[in-house]
Amino acid sequence: MSDTVLIFGATSAMALHTARNFAAQHANLALAGRDRQRLEALAEDLKIRGAQQVEIFPGFDAEDETTILKTVEAAWKSLETIRHVLIAYGTLPDQSKAESDAAVLRSAVEVNYFSVAGLCHAVADRMLEQGSGTLSVISSVAGLRGRQSNYVYGSAKGGLNLFLQGLRNRLHPKGIRVLTLLPGFVDTPMTRDVPKGPLFISAEKAGSLIHKAMTRKKADVVYVPGFWRVIMTVIRSIPEPVFKKLKL
Amino acid sequence: MEGAAGMTSTPESWGRLPKVTQTCRTVYSRFATLPDTGAPFLAHGLGRSYGDSCLNDQGTLLLTRPLDQWIALDTASGILECEAGVSLAEILTRVVPEGWFPPVTPGTKHVTVGGAIANDVHGKNHHVAGTFGAHVLGFELLRSDGSRAWCSRTENAARFRATIGGLGLTGLITRARIQLKSIANPVIDEEQIRMRNLEDFFRLADESDSTHEYTVAWLDTLATGDRIGTGVFMRGNHAGPDAPAKKIKGPLPVSVPVDAPSFLLNRQSIKLFNTLYARKVKGERHRGFTHYEPFFYPLDVLPGWNKLYGGRGFFQHQCVVPRDGSGGPIRDILETISRSGEASFLAVLKCFGSAPPEGLMSFPREGVTLALDFPNRGTPTRELMDELDHIVLQNGGAVYPAKDARMAPETFRKSFPALDAFQAEIDPAFSSCFYRRVTANPNQE
Numbered sequence: 052m053s054d055t056v057l058i059f060g061a062t063s064a065m066a067l068h069t070a071r072n073f074a075a076q077h078a079n080l081a082l083a084g085r086d087r088q089r090l091e092a093l094a095e096d097l098k099i100r101g102a103q104q105v106e107i108f109p110g111f112d113a114e115d116e117t118t119i120l121k122t123v124e125a126a127w128k129s130l131e132t133i134r135h136v137l138i139a140y141g142t143l144p145d146q147s148k149a150e151s152d153a154a155v156l157r158s159a160v161e162v163n164y165f166s167v168a169g170l171c172h173a174v175a176d177r178m179l180e181q182g183s184g185t186l187s188v189i190s191s192v193a194g195l196r197g198r199q200s201n202y203v204y205g206s207a208k209g210g211l212n213l214f215l216q217g218l219r220n221r222l223h224p225k226g227i228r229v230l231t232l233l234p235g236f237v238d239t240p241m242t243r244d245v246p247k248g249p250l251f252i253s254a255e256k257a258g259s260l261i262h263k264a265m266t267r268k269k270a271d272v273v274y275v276p277g278f279w280r281v282i283m284t285v286i287r288s289i290p291e292p293v294f295k296k297l298k299l
Numbered sequence: 300m301e302g303a304a305g306m307t308s309t310p311e312s313w314g315r316l317p318k319v320t321q322t323c324r325t326v327y328s329r330f331a332t333l334p335d336t337g338a339p340f341l342a343h344g345l346g347r348s349y350g351d352s353c354l355n356d357q358g359t360l361l362l363t364r365p366l367d368q369w370i371a372l373d374t375a376s377g378i379l380e381c382e383a384g385v386s387l388a389e390i391l392t393r394v395v396p397e398g399w400f401p402p403v404t405p406g407t408k409h410v411t412v413g414g415a416i417a418n419d420v421h422g423k424n425h426h427v428a429g430t431f432g433a434h435v436l437g438f439e440l441l442r443s444d445g446s447r448a449w450c451s452r453t454e455n456a457a458r459f460r461a462t463i464g465g466l467g468l469t470g471l472i473t474r475a476r477i478q479l480k481s482i483a484n485p486v487i488d489e490e491q492i493r494m495r496n497l498e499d500f501f502r503l504a505d506e507s508d509s510t511h512e513y514t515v516a517w518l519d520t521l522a523t524g525d526r527i528g529t530g531v532f533m534r535g536n537h538a539g540p541d542a543p544a545k546k547i548k549g550p551l552p553v554s555v556p557v558d559a560p561s562f563l564l565n566r567q568s569i570k571l572f573n574t575l576y577a578r579k580v581k582g583e584r585h586r587g588f589t590h591y592e593p594f595f596y597p598l599d600v601l602p603g604w605n606k607l608y609g610g611r612g613f614f615q616h617q618c619v620v621p622r623d624g625s626g627g628p629i630r631d632i633l634e635t636i637s638r639s640g641e642a643s644f645l646a647v648l649k650c651f652g653s654a655p656p657e658g659l660m661s662f663p664r665e666g667v668t669l670a671l672d673f674p675n676r677g678t679p680t681r682e683l684m685d686e687l688d689h690i691v692l693q694n695g696g697a698v699y700p701a702k703d704a705r706m707a708p709e710t711f712r713k714s715f716p717a718l719d720a721f722q723a724e725i726d727p728a729f730s731s732c733f734y735r736r737v738t739a740n741p742n743q744e
């Protein structure tokens with residue numbers, strides 16, 4: 052039996068490259084996202100890449116709670132058992148706008164933390180029912196230390212990291228795996244305006260690393276790519292009295 | 300702006316000249332609109348054009364590689380529809396195991412479908428299959444006015460003909476439908492034959508015209524006098540179903556990471572290479588089965604080989620001239636080169652077939668084509684190429700824009716008699732370094 056993989060935010064560059072790796076292994080894919088046209092195009096692409104079946108769930112909007120629950124229900128109804136769930140969507144708010152505009156702040160936390168947490172709980176319920184599953188969530192290294200340049204985004208991802216830690220602790224005894232994915236810099240539409248330095252990797256590379264982490268490794272927290280573990284260990288070890296003076 | 304974006308390090312052309320400053324925007328989705336960075340726009344695929352036709356100084360370069368989705372593949376009929384940033388390498392990986400092959404392929408597989416259409420590229424099978432454009436069933440064109448139109452031989456036919464070979468100037472191709480060619484396996488039945496002079500070349504070309512789907516010759520440009528035309532003639536066919544399986548070696552585990560010193564490719568090293576290459580043919584002729592990779596893409600084995608020419612980059616010069624008896628113009632060109640003291644590392648000669656050009660601005664036309672490359676040694680190199688252009692024009696030939704960084708506006712106009720009709724189809728917000736250069740009015744500068 053081929054694996055069934057359900058992806059939330061399937062049109063994200065990292066998610067679609069992850070999906071290509073699953074397609075090459077003839078997985079069944081289910082794609083949830085906002086834009087029907089792009090999901091349909093992605094579904095055709097993945098079939099030609101080898102996916103056994105691809106189903107789409109358009110109209111999924113993280114800022115609309117009812118669509119989250121509806122999508123989870125529809126996906127399980129149609130697919131019955133789902134081995135992998137990947138939550139990939141996210142937004143990178145303009146930090147300075149979020150400092151002055153409460154709506155921007157709220158939306159950043161809503162999309163990157165609150166909606167993901169609710170979605171994780173809904174997925175966890177289903178996985179508990181089926182008695183198995185792997186729940187993988189794309190968070191960010193930005194959630195590991197607050198920096199002046201993007202602490203709104205970072206705090207939402209940081210909250211998410213703690214949430215996933217707790218959820219893992221809760222689900223582990225039930226045989227359900229929770230995987231926290233921590234990408235560094237990836238060249239995707241989200242980082243379109245960020246100058247590309249040597250630490251950037253392609254979305255294709257990120258997708259293959261994420262696929263590998265989901266299918267092969269037993270690890271709980273995976274940096275994408277692995278060298279970010281070293282970088283973040285260094286960054287996290289800088290004492291706060293020093294860190295607060297840095298321009299990061 | 301939606302779905303398109305990204306400042307990245309500035310892409311170069313394959314010849315690594317000229318150096319330009321341009322705003323880069325990645326096109327992430329075929330449904331996206333053009334960015335709001337302002338005209339002029341130009342699509343850029345894999346940058347395998349040698350000169351400035353894929354560059355847009357002071358403009359916006361639309362990076363199309365992420366347009367890499369498949370749209371439809373009918374393995375019964377061999378009709379493929381995909382986005383314009385899909386590369387021939389990706390097509391090969393996907394369709395060869397199903398018994399299909401690109402209908403036409405240039406000497407590298409690292410080109411995008413959009414680039415193959417915009418330069419209406421040719422391959423070793425031009426004499427039987429024509430150009431890439433001949434196998435394009437249709438494509439979608441996104442114009443700067445926001446319109447999207449499917450173009451084919453029956454819909455928007457004028458725009459179809461203008462876009463094939465249209466140098467990226469008619470808009471952004473988002474997706475295309477192509478008729479693939481059926482093969483039994485990945486193997487080529489190949490033959491290499493030593494040539495002593497140009498007569499040998501024309502004799503072998505004629506003899507192979509109806510028996511071999513792929514023909515091309517490699518020339519030693521250092522040969523002089525009677526020896527002009529010394530080289531190796533290569534021909535081949537897709538092997539039949541019972542050919543032995545052949546493995547590919549794949550690219551070397553190294554690539555050229557940084558600029559080699561400019562002196563690396565000089566007359567002596569080229570001479571050495573040519574001697575070694577000629578020895579590759581054991582005896583007078585050699586026939587055998589080979590995988591399609593080394594047959595079509597010998598240079599793809601060394602990623603980044605263009606950096607071997609050093610930081611100053613290099614020029615290509617490719618022309619087509621009418622075939623005149625024993626090849627008068629080709630002989631003139633080769634004699635001019637050997638007199639000049641410049642040497643070409645790669646010199647490739649091929650007879651084009653008589654298929655009428657597919658696009659208004661298609662370069663291939665009936666005759667003989669010669670492709671050369673010259674390390675950039677400044678003025679002497681440019682002067683030599685001007686001299687070659689002169690011979691080409693005198694003989695009613697044409698110079699290939701995909702390989703050009705220096706041809707004069709007059710050469711361009713004379714090479715492309717349909718230029719006026721083409722200009723009517725250009726998108727006013729699209730342009731390139733190449734186009735501005737070859738249409739510059741000297742009186743205005």
Ligand SMILES: Cc1cc2nc3c(=O)[nH]c(=O)nc-3n(C[C@H](O)[C@H](O)[C@H](O)COP(=O)(O)OP(=O)(O)OC[C@H]3O[C@@H](n4cnc5c(N)ncnc54)[C@H](O)[C@@H]3O)c2cc1C
Pocket residue numbers: 313341342343344345346347348349352353363383384404405406407409410411412413414415417418419420421422423466467468470471472473598701731
């Ligand atoms: C080793 C080598 C061997 C080669 N051999 C051959 C050969 O045998 N025959 C031959 O014909 N050519 C040959 N070429 C040239 C090459 O095939 C062409 O330059 C080809 O167009 C490169 O494709 P690209 O994707 O790199 O396009 P680029 O070089 O990036 O762009 C080429 C042109 O296509 C346009 N373009 C690209 N994408 C789009 C799009 N989506 N919509 C509209 N316009 C677009 C660009 O604006 C530009 O004008 C060779 C090149 C190399 C490096």
Ligand SMILES: NC(=O)c1ccc[n+]([C@@H]2O[C@H](COP(=O)([O-])OP(=O)(O)OC[C@H]3O[C@@H](n4cnc5c(N)ncnc54)[C@H](OP(=O)(O)O)[C@@H]3O)[C@@H](O)[C@H]2O)c1
Pocket residue numbers: 060061062063064065066084085086111112113114139140141142143162189190191192233234235236237238239240241242
């Ligand atoms: N790129 C990086 O450097 C980087 C680094 C670390 C972590 N990350 C994280 O990686 C994940 C994937 O991002 P990416 O880099 O691949 O960027 P991307 O291609 O821009 O993808 C972002 C995705 O989020 C979706 N999305 C945004 N808001 C949504 C909403 N309200 N409801 C539903 N979907 C929504 C978008 O959907 P539409 O297609 O409909 O717009 C899109 O699919 C994100 O969680 C991001 O935070 C990225």
